[in-house]
Amino acid sequence: DAEITQSPRHKITETGRQVTLACHQTWNHNNMFWYRQDLGHGLRLIHYSYGVQDTNKGEVSDGYSVSRSNTEDLPLTLESAASSQTSVYFCASSEETRPYEQYFGPGTRLTVT
Amino acid sequence: DAKTTQPTSMDCAEGRAANLPCNHSTISGNEYVYWYRQIHSQGPQYIIHGLKNNETNEMASLIITEDRKSSTLILPHATLRDTAVYYCIVRNYGQNFVFGPGTRLSVLP
Numbered sequence: 001d002a003e004i005t006q007s008p009r010h011k012i013t014e015t016g017r018q019v020t021l022a023c024h025q026t027w028n029h030n031n032m033f034w035y036r037q038d039l040g041h042g043l044r045l046i047h048y049s050y051g052v053q054d055t056n057k058g059e060v061s062d063g064y065s066v067s068r069s070n071t072e073d074l075p076l077t078l079e080s081a082a083s084s085q086t087s088v089y090f091c092a093s094s095e096e097t098r099p100y101e102q103y104f105g106p107g108t109r110l111t112v113t
Numbered sequence: 114d115a116k117t118t119q120p121t122s123m124d125c126a127e128g129r130a131a132n133l134p135c136n137h138s139t140i141s142g143n144e145y146v147y148w149y150r151q152i153h154s155q156g157p158q159y160i161i162h163g164l165k166n167n168e169t170n171e172m173a174s175l176i177i178t179e180d181r182k183s184s185t186l187i188l189p190h191a192t193l194r195d196t197a198v199y200y201c202i203v204r205n206y207g208q209n210f211v212f213g214p215g216t217r218l219s220v221l222p
Contacts, residue, residue, distance in 0.1 A: 005118055042200075043157065043212035044130075058209065090156045099207065104219025 003027075006091050006105040007053045011023030013112055019078040021108050031094040032074040033102065034058075034066065036087040043090065050076055050096075117201045122210075122217040132175050135201030138182045141186040144205050146177060149196040149212070150188045157200065157212070160186065191220045 003030040004025040013019050023032065031037060034046040045058030055066050065077045078085055088109050094103040118136040125131040137146065147162040161175045163167055163184070168175045174187040188195050200215040 033209075042208075042214055044212075045209050048209065059211075092156065099118070100162055101159045102157070102210070103156070107154070107156055 004105040005078045006108050017081050021076045023074050025093040029093035030049045030096045033092040035078045035090045038087050042073050058074050119216045124219050125191045126222050131191040133186040133199050136183045137203045144203050145173050147202045149200045152197040154207045
């Protein structure tokens with residue numbers, strides 16, 4: 001069955017380290033998204049991509065970057081992790097013809113100490 | 114995007130219909146109403162969406178008032194597995210989603 005996976009599911013890192021969170025989908029969806037979810041803020045969009053080599057900033061993109069070299073993957077990189085980036089991160093994808101129906105991954109819980 | 118207002122929490126008895134309201138009084142003519150839900154510790158899940166007509170699918174029904182200023186998501190026979198946070202989102206087709214705090218629905222046995 002097609003799916004969307006995220007790895008790692010849990011990670012603890014130190015302030016200042018570079019961290020990359022992986023997102024992989026097997027639906028061949030063009031659209032991919034990264035959100036973070038914090039208590040009191042709901043889900044907030046970090047970056048998104050509408051296809052290979054396309055990336056766009058979302059609402060809270062500072063300190064994060066993404067690259068899209070193929071259809072299946074959209075890794076999220078924290079250039080220099082900060083305690084404020086402790087959060088649960090969700091990746092999602094959707095097809096071009098049904099962009100409103102986003103399929104979410106299981107999430108990655110990141111703790112920055 | 115138009116803002117939405119939802120109750121913070123609601124309870125529903127198992128087997129009964131769950132009716133989740135959403136106010137979106139500033140919605141514009143080309144904005145759709147979308148519903149997602151998030152079961153504890155999982156990613157959100159798409160439920161249904163509509164523009165002005167009522168919609169039904171295998172998960173739920175969406176009733177939009179004639180003036181489009183409010184809507185109701187109906188889960189016809191709620192089960193314990195429907196316990197989740199339900200998000201009502203209003204946006205133009207093609208815009209990004211903005212998730213608010215949603216309504217925490219508790220289905221009680």
